[in-house]
Amino acid sequence: MARKLPPKIRISAPVTPFGEKGEFLPDAYAEIIRWHLKHGTRGFLVAADNGEHWALSPKEIRQISEITMRESKGKLPVYVGAWAITEREAIERAAAAAEGGAYGLCVKPQHYVHSWTDATEQDVVGRFEAIYKATRLPMMVYNSPNRTGVNITHDLLRKIIDVVDVDCLKDTSYEPAFISQRVLQFHDKVSVLVNTNAFFFSNMMLGAGGFIGSQADLFGDQADRFYDFETMTEAERREIVVCYNEIAEATNRLGTIPTSYKAMWNMMGLPAGHLRDPLKPLSPEQTEKLRATLTKWGILKGDVARRAAE
Numbered sequence: 001m002a003r004k005l006p007p008k009i010r011i012s013a014p015v016t017p018f019g020e021k022g023e024f025l026p027d028a029y030a031e032i033i034r035w036h037l038k039h040g041t042r043g044f045l046v047a048a049d050n051g052e053h054w055a056l057s058p059k060e061i062r063q064i065s066e067i068t069m070r071e072s073k074g075k076l077p078v079y080v081g082a083w084a085i086t087e088r089e090a091i092e093r094a095a096a097a098a099e100g101g102a103y104g105l106c107v108k109p110q111h112y113v114h115s116w117t118d119a120t121e122q123d124v125v126g127r128f129e130a131i132y133k134a135t136r137l138p139m140m141v142y143n144s145p146n147r148t149g150v151n152i153t154h155d156l157l158r159k160i161i162d163v164v165d166v167d168c169l170k171d172t173s174y175e176p177a178f179i180s181q182r183v184l185q186f187h188d189k190v191s192v193l194v195n196t197n198a199f200f201f202s203n204m205m206l207g208a209g210g211f212i213g214s215q216a217d218l219f220g221d222q223a224d225r226f227y228d229f230e231t232m233t234e235a236e237r238r239e240i241v242v243c244y245n246e247i248a249e250a251t252n253r254l255g256t257i258p259t260s261y262k263a264m265w266n267m268m269g270l271p272a273g274h275l276r277d278p279l280k281p282l283s284p285e286q287t288e289k290l291r292a293t294l295t296k297w298g299i300l301k302g303d304v305a306r307r308a309a310e
Helices: 026-038 058-071 087-099 121-135 154-163 176-186 200-206 216-231 234-253 259-267 284-296 302-309
Strands: 009-011 044-046 078-081 104-107 139-143 166-171 191-193 210-212
Touching (some): 009 216, 058 078, 058 087, 087 104, 104 121, 121 139, 154 176, 176 191, 216 234, 259 284
Parallel strands (some): 044 078, 078 104, 104 139, 139 166, 166 191
């Protein structure tokens, strides 16, 4: 199996806007998708962590899939979150995405399968295979050990690739050596999407396929500047690493993801809306820290900065 996605891809992971009473806001969501398209995204990961997957109904997942495919005119890969504790519910969510016309699915392992021992092959690989057999849609494999408690090892990933049509891998492991080995072992099989952190440059040189642009998207048209690393000076590389590390610290540490992301997009004037239970808004102190970080790096400026301060 060879890589199918274009090299140096940037995939956006938009939030799902909800109203004050928790209702899904389809028009606001379409506006957010159009903003990402205007600023050059080359794919979407929707109804996932940033999209509060755990709080969405199958009907809403279908709506989100329909809107994203409609706004992107079917020209970009759109992966839709489809995971749950039970196989039945995961397949129900995957089927809803398929009914909405989704290009592909994003699947995590079920988080209950680890306890006194590591997750087993039959639990992890079996879940991916079951969802694939039910939909036959290509997949983004999502390794998120910090959220699921299950790490998809290199051996498990090989076994998943043997039974599932895998386009790409989103890996949020923060072990540099593990990610480098991931790229070295799978760069010619799937697109390995890596974090925009201090190790991004080295992983791209090893053959990584690109990244999910949660922080990069904040820079709009300049979101792809990471890919200019080969022509950057050392000082420019240092600055961009410090910039993204500080933004990641603000987005990932101030409240549970995607609390800060929603707050940021609202500050920037996009209708990101409210959170759904069990998430709570940032405190005033956290909001001020977030605003200060965005202002420092030029994300909030002019009228936008003034509006965010109100």
